[in-house]
Amino acid sequence: MTTPQLATPPTYAEAFDAVQRDQAGPTPIADLRRRAFARFSTLGMPTTRLEQWRFTNVSPITAAAFTPAQPATLSAADVAPLAATGAGDAAPTVVFVNGRYQAALSSVAGLPDGVVVGSLASALTKPKSSEADTDTVTQHLGTGADIESDAAAFTALNTALFTDGALIRVPANVVVNAPIHLLFVTTPPLREAEAEPRVMTHPRVLIVAGKNSQVSVVETYSGSGDTPYLTNAVTEVVVGANAVVDHYKLVRESPAAYHIGHMHLRVDRDANFSSHAITLGGNIVRNDVQALLDGEGVTCTLNGLYIADGKQLVDNHTTILHAKPHCQSYELYKGILDGEAHAVFNGKIIVAIDAQKTDAKQTNKALLLSEDAQINTKPELEIFADDVKCTHGATVGQLDADAMFYLRTRGLGLEQARSVLIHAFASDLLNRIGIESIREELDDLLLAQLPGSGGGTFNEHG
């Protein structure tokens, strides 16, 4: 199948001109943006002719015109139902509405000395910012996020057009106990006007964790209404030697939303990084993780859970590059697909020639609840070293008929039995989530999406 190359709508160029005029940032960043926009203009939107986008047809995004979302403010009460549990309470929380930092909704009090959690835009604005923050950004921004590959159009577009996002910097040897919440909310117009462009945001997150530091970050992407909008997010994470970084991404976009997210990691020796990408909402959702294990002794865990219904398309692409010896990577992705939902999982593992003693394990499991749901799952192993352990496995199945019958003979109705088994399928992933409030929140969100569950908890401890 081929998709015709559509001309890039002029709205991106207008947006780029506006950013260059008002928010280009320091010279290195402004230069980076120019390169990125040139790259985007060359590439155009990805088509299904590109291997990395083969099963993910973004023509609804390509065909539409998008303009930067207008500033908007929300009350704390509006934001609460969109946030992850624990956000805003005592936990440090940074809120962005339509791509802009919301000081009134954000609170980063109580962080250890030297820890920076705040707006990327203000870090780039000279008078407001400390030089150290600006330096952190100019030093790291764009070093992980690849704009050169053929598949990098969205990352290039984000790099050219981002106006805000979050900067998190944890100095060496500092432990941040409370998870840091980043909440990105989009409020598109309630009704779509003819010939009006749709709204877009390009959130950018930069996380720099110093040597021996420890931090957890929860990124939540949320939106209101039922008109389409585009979230094109890029997160770069630099994990210092022996640091421990746990990252959570919750995609709770509105049912009409397009969410394209790329995360780029660079992990130094002996560090432990984990990612949990949870997709609950959005019309087209793409989660890309590209991890560079750039020192010996790294442990990198990439987990994902996606739940899709209707005509949703959820695509998880991971690439782990084992560049150095003695690193471990573990991947577990699980999907629950109903209706005509379509999922894509592509897990690429590259083991460089001197990355001996690599231990890589990749598992993707999908539960298809309807005959029209489908998944394309593909492992890609490129192994250049000879003393490595790499395993991968994929299973696609339906609910177990024996288990269904067993539950029903115990008096559970058809819908309840289905819910119990679907929840059970997801539970080993949920149980890997280290932050209790997030785990419980996800449990509740999952229950709310399951038919006939009747609420309550599935984990009874008498």
Place this chain on the structure above:
Amino acid sequence: MLEVTNLHATIGDREILKGINLSVKAGEVHAIMGPNGSGKSTLALVLAGREEYTVTDGSVVYNGHDLLEMEPEERAREGIFLAFQYPVEIPGVNNAYLLKAALNALRKHRGESELDAIDFMAFVKERMKVLEIDQSLMNRPVNEGFSGGEKKRNEIFQMAVLEPTLAIMDETDSGLDIDALKVVSKGVNAMRSPERATVVVTHYQRLLNYIVPDFVHVLSDGRIVKSGGKELALELEDKGYGWIDGVAGQVGV
């Protein structure tokens, strides 16, 4: 309570039950014995509502209901309980959760209030003791990693909690050591009452020393070929099935 008349059932294009007649009254314990492949487990599964089997003829009336028209969960809520020959492992579902959900589904059906976690534990505690169910078993996933004996005890424990009107036990004794057999039998005997009935499907007479039946039926090639009192089981133990007319080509238990 249960009236099975001329029951025929197939799986795929194979007929397994070829005209079963069975009448069970409240207060009675019936044992169904027979050689391998005679249809004992099929009968148990058809009564519980397994959809893979197609009933091609006959009727089953349970307490005035047309049982064959009822979904498996409706049968359960009306008091039918099947103790599985091979209890199903369900990773990710907590044993206590399932039991509480099951109990509350039945209570709701009877118009009773649902039990919360505390009342539930109080309710099951005594029964846990009788069946030697450890708290740790409650917090594990249903049947996952359970030993054979634990699985069977767990089935009878579920039965003790759900208090069925008609309990159907499908080879619950198979593979049990004598201690586990005694525990299971104690659980079953504690349930015996004038209002309840039990159908025990078994391969071995030994169980019937502990759960003494009122009637024994021999099933062969999809039909009940002989019925009698508890002494029939002893006779089968002595002589095998070969002497009974209609047991084709089967010798020994």
